[in-house]
Amino acid sequence: MRKWLWVLGMALGLSALAQTGKLEIFSWWAGDEGPALEALIRLYKQKYPGVEVINATVTGGAGVNAKAVLKTRMLGGDPPDTFQVHAGMELIGTWVVANRMEDLTSLFRQEGWLQAFPKGLIDLISYKGGIWSVPVNIHRSNVMWYIPAKLREWGVNPPRTWAEFLATCETLKRKGLQAPLALGENWTQQHLWESVALAMLGADGWNSLWNGKLKFTDPKAVAVWETFGKVLDCANKDAAGLSWQQAVDRVVQGQAAFNIMGDWAAGYMATTLKLRPGTDFAWAPSPGTQGVFMMLSDSFGLPKGAKNRQNALNWLRLVGSKEGQDTFNPLKGSIAARLDSDPAKYNAYGQAAMRDWKSNRIVGSLVHGAVAPESFMSQFGTVMEIFLQTKSPQAAANAAQAIADQVGLGR
Amino acid sequence: MRDRITAFLVLLPSLVAVGIFVYGFIGQNLYVSLSDWGKNPAQALAQRPELHFVGLANYQELFTGFVDVRFRQSVVNLIFFTLFFMAGSLGLGFLLAVALDQSPKGEGFFRTVFLFPMALSFVVTGTIWRWLLQPQGGVNVLPTLFGLPPLSFPWLTTREQVLVFDWNQLPFYTALAVGLMLLYVAYRAHREGERKRRFFALLSGGVLLLWAFTLGRGVHLLPYPEPHGFSLALVGVILAAVWQMSGYTMALYLAGLRGIPVEILEAAKVDGASPWQTYRYVILPLLAPITLSAMIVLGHIALKIFDLIFAMAGLDYAPTDVPAIYMYLLAFRGNQFAKGAAIGILLLLLVAVVVIPYLASQLRKEVRR
Numbered sequence: 001m002r003k004w005l006w007v008l009g010m011a012l013g014l015s016a017l018a019q020t021g022k023l024e025i026f027s028w029w030a031g032d033e034g035p036a037l038e039a040l041i042r043l044y045k046q047k048y049p050g051v052e053v054i055n056a057t058v059t060g061g062a063g064v065n066a067k068a069v070l071k072t073r074m075l076g077g078d079p080p081d082t083f084q085v086h087a088g089m090e091l092i093g094t095w096v097v098a099n100r101m102e103d104l105t106s107l108f109r110q111e112g113w114l115q116a117f118p119k120g121l122i123d124l125i126s127y128k129g130g131i132w133s134v135p136v137n138i139h140r141s142n143v144m145w146y147i148p149a150k151l152r153e154w155g156v157n158p159p160r161t162w163a164e165f166l167a168t169c170e171t172l173k174r175k176g177l178q179a180p181l182a183l184g185e186n187w188t189q190q191h192l193w194e195s196v197a198l199a200m201l202g203a204d205g206w207n208s209l210w211n212g213k214l215k216f217t218d219p220k221a222v223a224v225w226e227t228f229g230k231v232l233d234c235a236n237k238d239a240a241g242l243s244w245q246q247a248v249d250r251v252v253q254g255q256a257a258f259n260i261m262g263d264w265a266a267g268y269m270a271t272t273l274k275l276r277p278g279t280d281f282a283w284a285p286s287p288g289t290q291g292v293f294m295m296l297s298d299s300f301g302l303p304k305g306a307k308n309r310q311n312a313l314n315w316l317r318l319v320g321s322k323e324g325q326d327t328f329n330p331l332k333g334s335i336a337a338r339l340d341s342d343p344a345k346y347n348a349y350g351q352a353a354m355r356d357w358k359s360n361r362i363v364g365s366l367v368h369g370a371v372a373p374e375s376f377m378s379q380f381g382t383v384m385e386i387f388l389q390t391k392s393p394q395a396a397a398n399a400a401q402a403i404a405d406q407v408g409l410g411r
Numbered sequence: 412m413r414d415r416i417t418a419f420l421v422l423l424p425s426l427v428a429v430g431i432f433v434y435g436f437i438g439q440n441l442y443v444s445l446s447d448w449g450k451n452p453a454q455a456l457a458q459r460p461e462l463h464f465v466g467l468a469n470y471q472e473l474f475t476g477f478v479d480v481r482f483r484q485s486v487v488n489l490i491f492f493t494l495f496f497m498a499g500s501l502g503l504g505f506l507l508a509v510a511l512d513q514s515p516k517g518e519g520f521f522r523t524v525f526l527f528p529m530a531l532s533f534v535v536t537g538t539i540w541r542w543l544l545q546p547q548g549g550v551n552v553l554p555t556l557f558g559l560p561p562l563s564f565p566w567l568t569t570r571e572q573v574l575v576f577d578w579n580q581l582p583f584y585t586a587l588a589v590g591l592m593l594l595y596v597a598y599r600a601h602r603e604g605e606r607k608r609r610f611f612a613l614l615s616g617g618v619l620l621l622w623a624f625t626l627g628r629g630v631h632l633l634p635y636p637e638p639h640g641f642s643l644a645l646v647g648v649i650l651a652a653v654w655q656m657s658g659y660t661m662a663l664y665l666a667g668l669r670g671i672p673v674e675i676l677e678a679a680k681v682d683g684a685s686p687w688q689t690y691r692y693v694i695l696p697l698l699a700p701i702t703l704s705a706m707i708v709l710g711h712i713a714l715k716i717f718d719l720i721f722a723m724a725g726l727d728y729a730p731t732d733v734p735a736i737y738m739y740l741l742a743f744r745g746n747q748f749a750k751g752a753a754i755g756i757l758l759l760l761l762v763a764v765v766v767i768p769y770l771a772s773q774l775r776k777e778v779r780r
Contacts, residue, residue, distance in 0.1 A: 186727035
């Protein structure tokens with residue numbers, strides 16, 4: 001008995017001793033998203049008390065500043081131990097093709113994640129036989145938000161296709177609502193575009209746009225811009241000056257009927273504005289995208305040359321675990337990437353999203369880094385500007401194709 | 412001799428440092444701008460990226476490439492911004508200086524107030540003015556204080572442009588401008604009686620204008636017309652920039668005005684000059700060196716402007732784009748390092764165009780002394 005205790009004590013002592021040193025986590029989660037990351041870090045410290053965690057956060061929505069800092073550090077030969085990155089091509093097209101990341105396939109095998117995550121997601125984070133990052137959360141991009149009470153007041157239903165949407169828009173305009181669709185700055189316009197494109201091309205067409213099988217100059221793809229232009233006519237003209245929160249505010253205040261935004265809008269309305277999901281505000285898939293879940297995901301990867309590789313691997317294990325994801329996501333306002341997470345921990349919107357996540361077809365978002373490399377995405381803003389300036393679907397399509405050729409999209 | 416050696420040794424470290432960290436890096440940037448770094452995503456961020464020499468391809472693409480329409484708009488924006496910003500700051504600064512020169516009550520107080528914005532950074536100025544120029548607030552609701560309806564000008568969010576021209580016609584416009592300038596040189600030479608200079612200026616100007624109106628109209632940079640113009644969204648940015656910098660020109664001008672000997676002004680008065688004539692023919696010419704130095708300082712601020720626009724309109728909004736912002740977007744978001752470096756070189760050249768003639772004239776003066 002004594003001997004057994006002694007062995008146990010030695011083993012515990014050794015395992016605690018084994019994990020020492022530091023772990024630097026690089027992310028852009030500050031402000032509203034900070035507490036979720038902190039909860040995850042607390043969990044890590046419980047498991048590995050000997051490790052000193054350095055929370056290297058660079059503020060700025062969607063990582064606009066963090067990505068530039070990360071680039072400087074990676075090029076300077078000083079990679080963080082692990083860093084936050086949008087899952088999919090944003091990581092692959094930037095860092096994996098440059099041979100800067102470690103393949104995590106064996107980790108996925110060890111932890112049984114190939115079954116825990118849906119296949120559509122695994123496909124999006126795989127490239128050339130490797131799996132390159134561990135997704136911690138899932139957001140949905142193609143969601144339309146509205147206030148049910150307001151719609152009843154105006155006597156309209158949430159439209160199910162873009163054609164229906166345009167008709168509803170006309171009705172609302174006749175009732176004196178100047179801009180039935182609330183729209184914000186640059187990236188939210190691209191965000192609207194991807195919802196329109198998904199509806200017009202279907203999930204298969206959308207995917208073939210990104211593997212190069214469907215050209216942007218194809219009549220089907222040009223038609224996306226035509227519809228997009230009509231949809232823009234329903235939106236507010238001062239969009240460029242509004243943040244996405246201000247665009248949501250317009251819907252909440254009844255100055256607009258609809259807003260197409262990712263499901264962080266649910267977090268904003270439920271947590272910040274204290275509205276009850278499902279009653280005070282409601283949602284539907286963006287018109288024409290029923291049964292398709294356009295996803296984006298924050299994930300963590302392992303750069304080659306990480307100074308504390310073992311600690312980083314333990315972090316990735318935690319990030320991909322059920323416990324880790326159910327700690328992080330309710331606070332962040334997203335859902336778990338795993339299929340086995342606990343619905344009781346999420347609010348009404350989260351539960352609805354989880355049901356869709358399990359049953360819907362999964363495709364990736366353009367604006368949020370899943371389907372196209374950074375070099376394409378960053379120039380897609382220029383395509384949008386060309387369209388807004390010229391109002392010509394053909395000009396926008398030509399520009400998009402030129403950029404796709406230039407960065408070798410789909411190759 | 413020993414003094415010289417000591418002086419050289421003392422200067423040596425900074426010479427070496429400047430040689431490496433300024434000129435060395437400018438050289439490296441030039442090299443990068445002539446390479447294809449960033450074209451191939453696999454090489455863009457690789458450990459040891461392979462760079463291939465592509466000559467002036469990046470520059471050519473910027474000025475005539477299909478996808479770089481945004482760069483061209485940003486150049487046009489920069490030119491208009493620089494012009495209006497300099498004119499505004501100089502004009503307003505001069506008027507303020509003239510007003511303060513009358514020694515009104517509380518002059519010291521006003522001087523401080525006018526000079527104060529210069530103490531702020533452009534980011535702070537930008538944030539303040541961003542609030543002031545909100546479509547539904549700030550400046551636009553000012554008229555309601557007097558019982559008038561609010562303005563509805565969408566300051567920073569408009570996409571309207573005026574003075575639109577076709578980028579394709581740029582060779583024509585350039586030849587026209589240079590030709591006219593040469594004709595002016597010829598006219599000056601004629602008045603000064605320099606026959607040789609008159610002849611060459613007239614000849615080259617004439618040839619250039621002839622080319623512009625015959626072949627020049629047929630030279631097209633792009634296969635299709637591409638309109639660019641003065642983007643009205645810049646008006647708000649110019650307002651903020653003028654607000655920030657006119658205090659500085661005021662201080663310069665005030666010092667200049669105070670430095671004008673009273674005798675000269677009195678002599679002008681005795682000669683029967685009206686106040687307007689005094690300003691036009693006496694004071695302004697005496698202030699010319701001050702105007703020049705102010706123009707140099709304002710000019711290079713305008714050409715390098717980044718933070719003000721970053722704070723007011725963000726990086727992504729093309730109507731208020733300038734080359735510095737586009738450079739940042741290309742290099743640090745799009746990983747197009749070579750093209751970003753090319754824009755950097757172009758900006759360096761632009762600043763050099765402003766600063767070098769000034770430095771040269773200053774040096775010449777010092778040598779003469």
